[in-house]
Amino acid sequence: MTETDNIVVETAEKIFADLADPQTINADKAETWKAPLWQALSESGLPLSWVPEEFGGSGASLAEGFGVLNAAGRAGLAVPLAETMLAGWLLAQGKIAAPEGAMTIAPAHPKDRLTLDADGKLSGRARSVPFAQDAQHVAVLAQSAAGAKIALVPASACRIDRGLGLGGDASDVVTFDKVAPITTAPAPQGLDQTSLMLMGAVARSLQIAGALETLLDRSVTYANERVAFEKKIGKFQAVQHNLAKLAGETSAALAAATSAADAISSAEGFDDAVFLEASAAKIRCAEAAEKGAAIAHQVHGAIGFTREHILHRFSLRALAWRDDFGNESHWAVELGRKVAARGADDLWPLVASR
């Protein structure tokens, strides 16, 4: 998968460049820029990339969709594109047609459990659900006596306690108090809550990697422009070494995220290989976000700390995305347990199998 020969990604990049460029965003304090952006995205079919045409989507491949999310990360995108894509994907797993409009997905936290009772009503509470207040529908993965179920729920039927994430995007608590779904379907064999978290983790990994690409790009550009002590700051060795480290973290995030996306795109289901790739990607991308955002701010100095500067739109989102669909500590414990259970002598064969 390369961006240059991918028409779906090119379409996304063009829309982001036209309608979500830094100048548009900076000039529009009320954030009314989001409506035309979402309109253009909807018309392009991108939010339903992962929904087959028979269920009302645009039927792009998983690989193409992940490429779109990487591009969305590069744009620091502040609308529920990833969430609607993930929701559409989940619904399609249950052969449920995707409705129009923005969607989100629940649960988004690995420790939250939603249940579908015998009377067909949903119960439970999902924390840090991204963009729930902006969504018309929620795609839900719930436990039931008969196994995992996928449900399509109108957002208006849920209680939504509004919250704001670190990156400035909505991150809400969604409470299901005996909510009746529009429709439900059994989840296919092998699709459980861990699979959903892995899928979300890879989506966020690509977004983090994209944000880091932009942080690197902008930091290098800034270092080549800003003069201090009578030199461009990029000429100072200490700054060069910091930027080299930022390039390393960006590369690591990109490599881990694209490898995991490739693994999911070419696997039959959520097997051990996908688990390794997806959990490792989320862990490594989160670590890269922490180190990378710090360096980008260091290079930019005080100006990057201002609200008016564009930097925080990328740095804070990269940091915020660490927490969705399992943070790095969560996945490190899960991955560590899996490795330990397989045993020391199986560690290298597992790593070398990828």
Next chain:
Amino acid sequence: MTAALRFDPIRLPPVCEELRKEVRAFLAEEIAAGTFDPNKPQREDSDAPEFSRRVGERGWLGMTWPKKYGGHERTFLERYVVTEEMRIANAPTRRFFVADRQSGPVLLKYAPEHIKMDILPRICRGELCFAIGMSEPNSGSDLFAAKTKATKTDGGYLINGSKIWTTSAHIADYMIAIFRTSPPTKENRRHGLTQFLVNMKSPGIKVNPIAQITGQYEFNEVVFTDVFVPDDHLLGEVDGAWKQATSELAYERSGPERFLETYYVLTELVRALGSDPDTRGAEGIGRLVAQLHTMRRMSVSVAGMLQAGKEPVVEASIVKDIGTIWEQQLPHRVRELAAFVDGEASNHATLDELTAFATKLAPKLTIQGGTTEVLRGIIARGLGLR
């Protein structure tokens, strides 16, 4: 993008998986026969010459080189698999590794035909050991500062001066080294260095051992007193070795050997923590495995770029920078996590011993193949900052 960094997710093709099985079976046989102990990375490689020949017999040396020089015309990805399996098993590769990775490719590119026909097949048979003469006393990573002279004489050159930190010089048959053939110019500090092939049996060469803090012996000082090197042993351009030496380093910087040198402490940690570690132990393992997996995916991606005929100088430097920092920190992280190892763990003593050894080894890792500072300079240049 100012900096277009791409690490495409290259997958090793099925032929590599077949090869991996063969290499593992071979190494298992060697271990069973007592050639080496995979749990003793700190040993001396006394029995390596025979092992080296057996690796050559299997066709695992000069894998990517033309058949007419004894090579096997296989892919970089196949060579990659052999390298990582040897490294993971702690196989005694010291005798052939430099020749296979670096010296052979340099000869292929710059040596006259009759020298290639003579030397390359012997490397492929595992008969020759090479050393690299770059650093000198008081020059180190600053290659421009090299002073050891090659003075033109009848039919060749006379070498006077010394090289230092020369790994394996005491067992090497040949050294590929850079010597000063003229002074640097004001405009070009890089000017004036020439690359030569030196037969280590030549009169006038003295090899002085340098003991390391690990207790191992790999490094040497090599003193040259009127050592004669014939004209046809000059490699490439007179006074123009700088470019040759830097492109050689690209091969040295991205391979799996650049992040797996202390890998064994991770295996021992997993063994010691057992099949059901507590949360802190599990988290520690998970993070280290995620980092390892990511570096390996980056390294495989660079191998794919080499296979595609690209020159991924910046990407290779990034892999080495991240890789060496990781393998250097690994024994320290394992030491921290050893707090959660049960006293009854069967490999407690082995873990302690290996962690101590890797801790002593660690300072070397960010120096060999270019210091971290030098690498970050290369990356910064790639980013357009210099």
